Amino acid sequence: xxxxxxxxxxxxxxxxxxxxxxxxxxxxxxxxxxxxxxxxxxxxxxxxxxxxxxxxxxxxxxxxxxxxxxxxxxxxxxxxxxxxxxxxxxxxxxxxxxxxxxxxxxxxxxxxxxxxxxxxxxxxxxxxxxxxxxxxxxxxxxxxxxxxxxxxxxxxxxxxxxxxxxxxxxxxxxxxxxxxxxxxxxxxxxxxxxxxxxxxxxxxxxxxxxxxxxxxxxxxxxxxxxxxxxxxxxxxxxxxxxxxxxxxxxxxxxxxxxxxxxxxxxxxxxxxx
Amino acid sequence: xxxxxxxxxxxxxxxxxxxxxxxxxxxxxxxxxxxxxxxxxxxxxxxxxxxxxxxxxxxxxxxxxxxxxxxxxxxxxxxxxxxxxxxxxxxxxxxxxxxxxxxxxxxxxxxxxxxxxxxxxxxxxxxxxxxxxxxxxxxxxxxxxxxxxxxxxxxxxxxxxxxxxxxxxxxxxxxxxxxxxxxxxxxxxxxxxxxxxxxxxxxxxxxxxxxxxxxxxxxxxxxxxxxxxxxxxxxxxxxxxxxxxxxxxxxxxxxxxxxxxxxxxxxxxxxxxxxxxxxxxxxxxxxxxxxxxxxxxxxxxxxxxxxxxxxxxxxxxxxxxx
Numbered sequence: 001x002x003x004x005x006x007x008x009x010x011x012x013x014x015x016x017x018x019x020x021x022x023x024x025x026x027x028x029x030x031x032x033x034x035x036x037x038x039x040x041x042x043x044x045x046x047x048x049x050x051x052x053x054x055x056x057x058x059x060x061x062x063x064x065x066x067x068x069x070x071x072x073x074x075x076x077x078x079x080x081x082x083x084x085x086x087x088x089x090x091x092x093x094x095x096x097x098x099x100x101x102x103x104x105x106x107x108x109x110x111x112x113x114x115x116x117x118x119x120x121x122x123x124x125x126x127x128x129x130x131x132x133x134x135x136x137x138x139x140x141x142x143x144x145x146x147x148x149x150x151x152x153x154x155x156x157x158x159x160x161x162x163x164x165x166x167x168x169x170x171x172x173x174x175x176x177x178x179x180x181x182x183x184x185x186x187x188x189x190x191x192x193x194x195x196x197x198x199x200x201x202x203x204x205x206x207x208x209x210x211x212x213x214x215x216x217x218x219x220x221x222x223x224x225x226x227x228x229x230x231x232x233x234x235x236x237x238x239x240x241x242x243x244x245x246x247x248x249x250x251x252x253x254x255x256x257x258x259x260x261x262x263x264x265x266x267x268x269x270x271x272x273x
Numbered sequence: 274x275x276x277x278x279x280x281x282x283x284x285x286x287x288x289x290x291x292x293x294x295x296x297x298x299x300x301x302x303x304x305x306x307x308x309x310x311x312x313x314x315x316x317x318x319x320x321x322x323x324x325x326x327x328x329x330x331x332x333x334x335x336x337x338x339x340x341x342x343x344x345x346x347x348x349x350x351x352x353x354x355x356x357x358x359x360x361x362x363x364x365x366x367x368x369x370x371x372x373x374x375x376x377x378x379x380x381x382x383x384x385x386x387x388x389x390x391x392x393x394x395x396x397x398x399x400x401x402x403x404x405x406x407x408x409x410x411x412x413x414x415x416x417x418x419x420x421x422x423x424x425x426x427x428x429x430x431x432x433x434x435x436x437x438x439x440x441x442x443x444x445x446x447x448x449x450x451x452x453x454x455x456x457x458x459x460x461x462x463x464x465x466x467x468x469x470x471x472x473x474x475x476x477x478x479x480x481x482x483x484x485x486x487x488x489x490x491x492x493x494x495x496x497x498x499x500x501x502x503x504x505x506x507x508x509x510x511x512x513x514x515x516x517x518x519x520x521x522x523x524x525x526x527x528x529x530x531x532x533x534x535x536x537x538x539x540x541x542x543x544x545x546x547x548x549x550x551x552x553x554x555x556x557x558x559x560x561x562x563x564x565x566x567x568x569x570x571x572x573x574x575x576x577x578x579x580x581x582x583x584x585x586x587x588x589x590x591x592x593x594x595x
Contacts, residue, residue, distance in 0.1 A: 006399045014387050109383030113393075113441075116347055116377035117400040120369045270350040273340075 003119045007127035011101050012134070019135065022093045023142050029089065030146025031153070033080030038156035043072060059215040060084055071239035073158025080147055081172060081234035087208070090139050094176050095200050097135050098183030101128045102262075104193035106272050115271070125188070125263050132184060136176035140169045164241040168234055171243050174251035175232045179204065181258030188266035204228075228254065298361030300325045300449045300480035301346060305355030308341050316341045317504045318355065323482055323497075325448075328475050330495035331484040332584060338504040339484045343453055346482075347377055359449060376401075376447035378455055381434035390422035390429070390437050397441040405444040414470045415439060415463055432458045439467065443474075450474070452483040456490060468494055492580040500587055507587060512580065519578045519586060523561070525550040528569035538564050 012019075040046040047069050050058070058064065068075035080086060102125075105111040114124055144165040151160060182203055187196040207227040214224035224230050231247040301323035308316045316338040323329045333339050344350045345357050348368035357364045362371040384393055398405045412418070415436040426434065435458040443450055450471070456464040471481055471494060485491050491498060492512065499509040508515070523540065527548045539560030540552040554561055554575065565573065578586075 002402075003400060006396065010388075010392075010396050013392075014385060017387075109380055110385060112347070112349065112377070112379045112383055113385070113397070114400055115349065116372065116375070116379060117397070118369045118373035118402060119400055268351070271344070273344075 003123045004127050004130070007114060007119070007124060008130050008134075011127060011131050015097055015100070015131075015135075018096065019093070019138075022089060022139070026086075026089050026093075026139055027142050027146040027149075029083075029085060030080050030143045031150040033077060033147060034150035034156045035154040037073070037076050038154040042157040043076070046076060056216055059212050064215070067235050071235055073156060073160045074164065074238035075235050076156075076158075077147060077151075077160060078234035078238050081143065081168065081238075082232075084208075086143065087204075087229075090143070090172070090176055091179050091201070091204055093139055094132060094136060094179045095183045095197055098128065098132050098180050099187050099190075099193050099196035099200065101131060102184060102187035102266070103190040103196035104187075106190075107192045111271060121267050122263070125184075125266050128184065129259055129263075132180035133177065136173055136180055137169075140172035140176055143172060144169050160238070161241060164238050167237040167241050167243050171232060171234060171237045171247070174243070174248060174255070175228065177255040178228050178251045178258075181255035181262070185258040185262040185265070188262040188269070191272040298358060299323060300327070301329075301357070301359055301482060302361075303342075303346075303355065303357045306342070306345060306352055306357050307354040308345060308350060309353040314353075314504050316345070316501075319501070319506050320355075321499055321506060321509055323480060325480050326475070326478050327497055328471070328481045328495045329483070330491040330498035331482065331501070332488070332491065332498055333484075333501035337501045339501060340453065341504075342501070343451060343484065346451065347375075348372065373402075374448035375451055376442040376445060376449070377451045378438055378442040378453055380453075381431065381438045381458070384426050384434060384438060384441075386427040387425065389425050390417070391419075393426065393437060394422065394441055394444065398444065401445040401447075403445040403447075407446050408440060408444040411440045411444055411470070414466045415459075416466075432460065432463075435459060436463070443470075446474070447479070449480045449482065452481065452485075454485055455483060456485070456487060464490070488579070488581040488584055498580070500584065502587070515580075515583050516577050518556070519583045520553045520555060521558075521575050521577055522582065523550075523552040523554045523573065523575045525552065525565065525573050526571040528571055531568070537561065 037043075037046060040049065050068060055064075068079070071078075111124070115121065148162060148165060151162075179200070183196065183200040186199045186203075187193075190196040190199070207229055210220070210223055211227040211229040214220040214227070214230075228251065231250045233244060233247060237243055299322050301321070303322075304320050306316060306319040307314060319338070319342060331339055331342065341350070345352055346359060346364050348364045348371065351365050359371040360374055364371045385396075388396070394405065394408065398408075412422075417433065417436045417440065421429075421433065422437075426437070429437065435456075439455060442452070456467060459467065468490065475481060481494070483491070483495070495512060497509070497511050498515065500507050510518070520541075522543075527550070530548050531545060531550065537550075537552065539555045539558065539562075541555075543551040543553055545551075548571070552561070558575070
C-alpha cells in the first residue's frame with residue numbers, strides 16, 4: 001500500500017493547480033443557483049416564468065416543469081445539478097484526471113518513472129482509481145457545499161432539508177464515478193491523452209443527446225435507458241432524500257465494470273514508445 | 274533456452290537458501306527473446322547473458338532493437354516469444370521482483386515538469402524502497418546543487434534534466450544499472466566524472482548494462498559488448514576478443530614513395546599519398562612485415578582497432594550480405 005499511497009499523493013500534488021481552479025468554479029456556479037432563485041422573489045413567480053420557457057430549453061437541464069413545480073425549492077435547486085455547465089465542469093475534471101494520469105503518462109513516458117521500479121501495474125492503476133474516486137467525491141461535495149452556502153446567504157423562498165444534500169452528493173458521486181470508469185477504461189487502451197479525452201467526451205455527448213431528445217420525443221423513450229444521464233435524478237435526491245436503487249445499481253455497475261475492464265487491459269498491454 | 278536461464282521459481286528457491294538478496298542467476302539472461310509488431314520482428318531470437326558485476330555495452334544503430342530489448346527487460350512490453358530474466362526472475366511474469374534491484378534511466382523528457390528536482394528524487398526514492406545512499410555523491414559528481422533541486426523541472430536545461438534522471442536512476446545504489454544513452458547532453462568533463470562513478474560502482478560489484486552511441490565511452494567502460502542489427506544479435510564478445518578478431522590500422526612512412534601499382538601483401542591500402550601509406554593490416558601481420566622489411570621504412574605505427582572501427586566494420590560486412 002505504501003507504493004499506492006506514494007503514487008496517489010504525487011498524482012494529486014501534480015494536479016492540485018487544476019483542481020483548485022475547478023473547485024472554485026464549481027463552488028461559485030452552485031453558489032449562484034439559490035441566489036438566482038431568490039432574485040425572482042418567490043417560487044410562484046418562478047413557476048409562472050418556467051411555464052413560459054420552451055420545453056426543449058428545459059430539456060437541456062434534464063428537468064420537466066411538472067417535476068420542478070411539484071417539489072418546490074428542491075426542484076429549482078436541482079437545476080444547478082442538471083445544468084449543462086455543471087456536467088461540463090464535473091466531466092472535465094474527471095476526464096482530465098483519468099486521461100492525464102493514465103493515457104497522458106503513457107504518451108509522455110512518465111509511466112516509466114514508476115513502472116521501472118518495484119511497482120506493479122495493479123498498484124499504479126489502483127492509485128489512478130483512488131484519485132478519480134477522491135476527486136469525484138470532492139467535486140460532488142464541493143457542488144453541494146456551494147449550494148448550501150448559497151441558500152444560507154440568499155435564503156430563497158421555500159423549504160429545503162439540508163440533509164437531502166447527502167443523497168445528492170451520492171447521486172453526483174455515482175455519475176462522476178461512471179464518467180471516471182469510462183475514462184479509465186478508454187485511457188487504459190489509448191496511447192495518447194487526446195484519444196482518451198475524445199472517446200470519453202464522445203460517449204458523454206452521445207449519452208446526453210439521447211437523454212435530451214428522449215425527453216422531447218416520445219418515440220425515443222425506448223432508448224433513453226441507454227443514456228447514463230437517465231440514471232441521474234437530482235430532483236428526487238433533493239426532494240425526497242433518496243437515490244433510486246436502480247439508478248445506484250446501474251451507475252455503480254457501469255463504474256465498476258469499466259474500472260475492472262480498464263485494469264484488465266492495462267495489466268496486459270504494451271506500453272507505448 | 275539459454276543454459277543460464279533459471280526455471281520459473283528458481284530464483285525464489287535460491288533466495289530461500291540464503292543467496293544474495295538480489296536473487297540467483299546472472300544479472301540479465303535472455304533466451305530466444307522476440308518481439309513482433311503486426312508480424313514484423315522488431316527483435317528476433319535474442320539470447321544473451323550479462324554476468325553480475327560486469328559492464329556490458331549494447332550497441333547498434335537506430336532501429337536495431339536496442340530500445341525494444343531494454344523495454345522487454347523492464348517489463349514495459351510483453352515478449353512475443355522467448356524469455357528474459359533479471360537476477361533469475363522473469364521480467365514479464367515476475368516484473369516487480371525482477372525490477373526490485375534495478376536502476377533504470379528514464380528519458381529526461383519523461384520526468385515531471387511541474388515538480389521540483391527534489392520532489393522527483395524523493396518520489397523515486399520512495400518507490401525504490403531502498404533509500405538514496407548515493408544521492409549526495411551523485412549530486413557532487415554531476416555538479417547539481419541543492420539549490421538547483423529546489424527549482425521546478427520546467428526551468429532546467431536539457432543537461433540538467435539528464436543529470437536529474439541519472440541521479441534518480443542510480444541514487445539507491447541498485448545491483449543493476451540499466452542505462453540508455455546515459456551521458457547524452459552532458460558536457461565532456463561531467464561525462465568523464467560520471468564514467469568514473471560507474472567504474473567505482475563496478476568495483477563495488479554492481480552490474481551496468483548500457484546502450485550508447487558514444488563508442489568512445491563504451492570503449493572506456495565496457496568489458497563485453499553485444500552488437501545488434503535489424504533486430505538480431507550479430508556479435509557478443511569481450512572488447513579484447515573483438516580487438517583480436519579485427520584488423521589493425523597501420524601508418525607507414527617510407528623514405529621514397531612506393532612505385533604505383535605495387536601490391537602490398539597482408540594489408541588493404543586505405544590511402545597512399547606520397548611517402549605515407551595508411552593500411553588495414555590482416556590478422557596475421559607477418560606478410561606485411563616481410564614486405565616492409567625490403568623497403569626503406571622511416572617509421573611505422575600500428576594501432577589496435579578502436580571500437581568505432583570494429584563497429585563500422587560490422588556494419589559494412591552486414592550491409593554487404595545479401
